[in-house]
Amino acid sequence: MSLPTNRRSVLAGAGALTGSLIAGGRALGQEPRKLGYAIVGLGGYANIIMPRFAECRHSRLTALVSGDPAKARRIAAEYGVPERNIYDYANFDRIRDNPDVDIVYVILPVALHHEYTLRAAAAGKHVLCEKPMAMNAGEAAEMIAACDAANVKLMIGYRSWFESHNREAMRMTAAGELGPLRLVTSQHGFNIGDPNQWRLDPALSGGGSMMDIGIYSLQSARYLSGEEPVEVAAFEQTDRSDPRFRAVEDTLLFQLRFPSGAVADGVSSYSSHHGRSRAVGAAGWLDMEPATGYGGHRMRVHLEGRTREHEPPILPLNQFSGQLDHLSQCVLTGAEPIVPGEEGLRDMRIIDGMYQAARERRPVAI
Amino acid sequence: MSLPTNRRSVLAGAGALTGSLIAGGRALGQEPRKLGYAIVGLGGYANIIMPRFAECRHSRLTALVSGDPAKARRIAAEYGVPERNIYDYANFDRIRDNPDVDIVYVILPVALHHEYTLRAAAAGKHVLCEKPMAMNAGEAAEMIAACDAANVKLMIGYRSWFESHNREAMRMTAAGELGPLRLVTSQHGFNIGDPNQWRLDPALSGGGSMMDIGIYSLQSARYLSGEEPVEVAAFEQTDRSDPRFRAVEDTLLFQLRFPSGAVADGVSSYSSHHGRSRAVGAAGWLDMEPATGYGGHRMRVHLEGRTREHEPPILPLNQFSGQLDHLSQCVLTGAEPIVPGEEGLRDMRIIDGMYQAARERRPVAI
Numbered sequence: 124m125s126l127p128t129n130r131r132s133v134l135a136g137a138g139a140l141t142g143s144l145i146a147g148g149r150a151l152g153q154e155p156r157k158l159g160y161a162i163v164g165l166g167g168y169a170n171i172i173m174p175r176f177a178e179c180r181h182s183r184l185t186a187l188v189s190g191d192p193a194k195a196r197r198i199a200a201e202y203g204v205p206e207r208n209i210y211d212y213a214n215f216d217r218i219r220d221n222p223d224v225d226i227v228y229v230i231l232p233v234a235l236h237h238e239y240t241l242r243a244a245a246a247g248k249h250v251l252c253e254k255p256m257a258m259n260a261g262e263a264a265e266m267i268a269a270c271d272a273a274n275v276k277l278m279i280g281y282r283s284w285f286e287s288h289n290r291e292a293m294r295m296t297a298a299g300e301l302g303p304l305r306l307v308t309s310q311h312g313f314n315i316g317d318p319n320q321w322r323l324d325p326a327l328s329g330g331g332s333m334m335d336i337g338i339y340s341l342q343s344a345r346y347l348s349g350e351e352p353v354e355v356a357a358f359e360q361t362d363r364s365d366p367r368f369r370a371v372e373d374t375l376l377f378q379l380r381f382p383s384g385a386v387a388d389g390v391s392s393y394s395s396h397h398g399r400s401r402a403v404g405a406a407g408w409l410d411m412e413p414a415t416g417y418g419g420h421r422m423r424v425h426l427e428g429r430t431r432e433h434e435p436p437i438l439p440l441n442q443f444s445g446q447l448d449h450l451s452q453c454v455l456t457g458a459e460p461i462v463p464g465e466e467g468l469r470d471m472r473i474i475d476g477m478y479q480a481a482r483e484r485r486p487v488a489i
Numbered sequence: 490m491s492l493p494t495n496r497r498s499v500l501a502g503a504g505a506l507t508g509s510l511i512a513g514g515r516a517l518g519q520e521p522r523k524l525g526y527a528i529v530g531l532g533g534y535a536n537i538i539m540p541r542f543a544e545c546r547h548s549r550l551t552a553l554v555s556g557d558p559a560k561a562r563r564i565a566a567e568y569g570v571p572e573r574n575i576y577d578y579a580n581f582d583r584i585r586d587n588p589d590v591d592i593v594y595v596i597l598p599v600a601l602h603h604e605y606t607l608r609a610a611a612a613g614k615h616v617l618c619e620k621p622m623a624m625n626a627g628e629a630a631e632m633i634a635a636c637d638a639a640n641v642k643l644m645i646g647y648r649s650w651f652e653s654h655n656r657e658a659m660r661m662t663a664a665g666e667l668g669p670l671r672l673v674t675s676q677h678g679f680n681i682g683d684p685n686q687w688r689l690d691p692a693l694s695g696g697g698s699m700m701d702i703g704i705y706s707l708q709s710a711r712y713l714s715g716e717e718p719v720e721v722a723a724f725e726q727t728d729r730s731d732p733r734f735r736a737v738e739d740t741l742l743f744q745l746r747f748p749s750g751a752v753a754d755g756v757s758s759y760s761s762h763h764g765r766s767r768a769v770g771a772a773g774w775l776d777m778e779p780a781t782g783y784g785g786h787r788m789r790v791h792l793e794g795r796t797r798e799h800e801p802p803i804l805p806l807n808q809f810s811g812q813l814d815h816l817s818q819c820v821l822t823g824a825e826p827i828v829p830g831e832e833g834l835r836d837m838r839i840i841d842g843m844y845q846a847a848r849e850r851r852p853v854a855i
Contacts, residue, residue: 358852376752484851
């Protein structure tokens with residue numbers, strides 16, 4: 124079976140990941156060097172990430188950046204971060220002089236990703252940036268260029284690439300175990316609360332559900348197909364009288380066409396709960412639900428007319444720690460991350476296309 | 490909670506169905522009268538239907554119509570149909586003079602539905618016609634008018650309306666048990682074989698997967714939402730170099746917009762296997778897989794963060810026998826079938842819209 128070039132790179136990435144994680148798990152006779160992370164933005168997701176450094180072999184939490192000094196001091200005490208390594212948004216650039224910090228992890232509202240990635244790169248620090256990478260593809264390209272120019276690595280926080288079930292699904296589809304792939308369906312959503320949160324302010328978020336939870340549907344479509352779409356269509360449903368959706372979209376149904384003839388059918392929603400993915404080939408399908416949550420993943424495989432639960436090989440690290448250590452190892456070895464800035468840029472181009480397709484009510488070439 | 494008018498009619502239909510089936514199951518002190526069915530077309534699906542008369546309380550198989558005399562005689566012997574009640578397509582109209590036949594069940598290629606429904610009505614017989622009802626909405630409207638003029642009933646073979654899990658799903662969504670409905674997803678498909686079969690000849694089938702297996706996705710979207718779409722979009726993927734798909738579509742991804750703001754996302758495919766439906770409300774979801782097959786249905790419900798298997802109340806009759814007896818009871822009592830010709834016409838109008846949307850690559854108002 125001939126695989127498209129990008130599929131080969133996914134496979135290569137999978138091999139590198141497994142290899143690096145196994146190496147990371149080996150007793151090497153000495154403590155491996157742990158790279159220092161500065162977390163920028165101490166919101167809800169940072170609170171998910173920070174406890175996971177405890178399981179890392181190559182990464183440790185060494186600095187915090189926050190506009191709230193009291194909160195920063197409290198968290199610093201909790202995680203053993205020295206007070207001298209607490210920054211605010213005004214003095215952030217001084218991080219350049221701090222040898223405790225190798226990598227800056229940007230967990231800010233989307234509108235700030237571009238600025239803080241550029242400032243981190245200018246400070247000579249490697250960057251892990253949350254998804255979506257930027258407000259649009261133009262910003263994303265600038266972030267890549269800035270990190271290239273500063274000779275620092277840029278990785279996007281696509282944690283599902285480090286999660287056992289999703290990696291197994293990538294392997295199975297890439298190996299052709301479902302036969303030639305026909306369709307990927309992926310649905311992600313939740314019922315969003317407080318109408319005044321930054322996610323519902325387009326000046327901070329860049330958009331609605333598709334710039335947040337919907338990225339899991341798009342990512343799943345891409346990494347389960349192993350292809351890049353050439354065309355996108357989108358069908359939006361937003362109740363503008365709902366105070367949550369005065370300025371951003373609620374639900375987007377999107378369709379992608381891949382060069383092989385496979386298609387993807389995705390859902391992104393801020394008003395209903397979803398979290399599942401299915402890849403369907405001519406010979407059968409695999410299904411994940413929950414597909415991309417923080418835990419509790421389940422996978423089923425349907426082949427030869429039978430559906431069975433499928434337990435993937437479990438990676439040595441959970442998805443959060445695995446993501447942190449992967450970038451550390453890339454920095455240590457000079458390897459390229461499996462989810463570099465370019466991976467984020469591809470999503471941004473497609474999301475830009477989705478918004479155009481929804482607005483113009485016609486399919487858009489990517 | 491205010492329900493749209495069409496939702497009320499679904500509920501009314503559900504009540505009538507349950508009532509009639511329970512009445513049918515009662516010991517009434519005497520054998521109920523069994524209406525006689527003529528099956529027109531002795532292909533694969535007729536072979537699924539014919540054994541199910543054994544379980545009917547109001548229906549019996551009394552006549553066969555076929556172009557293959559040897560096959561008709563063999564089947565007649567198997568089911569105890571007298572040889573005098575075997576017809577061919579030339580002498581079919583003589584069925585008018587046969588008091589053994591009350592209802593004609595048309596199980597022919599789609600292109601023949603219109604002709605045989607009109608001939609059956611002209612012969613004064615009630616009609617059960619397989620889905621899709623006709624080649625297009627225009628034909629469907631003529632069939633309704635002809636049956637009205639002849640004062641005979643016309644019902645479409647939507648068997649899932651008589652199946653326990655789907656009825657329970659209709660009840661739950663109509664009762665608002667999932668909260669306000671946001672989204673129905675439904676995916677139906679199979680990997681079609683022989684490129685020379687009538688289903689792949691548009692002159693006989695009227696189209697590809699959407700005029701066959703895809704109707705289950707459309708029907709599910711409509712009866713789980715209880716609404717009629719006001720807009721449809723469609724995204725087609727067909728490999729015209731595949732000998733099966735020289736003349737008809739393979740895969741259609743469709744989107745429907747309902748007046749309430751709910752949307753539906755459907756898949757129809759002739760190249761991959763699917764058979765599931767999910768209704769998602771603000772409070773949770775229900776899922777059926779297999780959703781609309783001949784048997785083996787399973788249902789899960791997700792509410793308050795928990796997913797559980799859900800066993801619906803089982804109707805007294807299987808979906809096939811229930812469908813046959815429902816029309817018989819409507820004839821006996823004068824009631825209107827819950828899936829009359831008008832229900833088929835609605836599907837045909839939407840499918841016509843889907844084909845237009847796919848061709849013109851833009852959403853179409855219904």
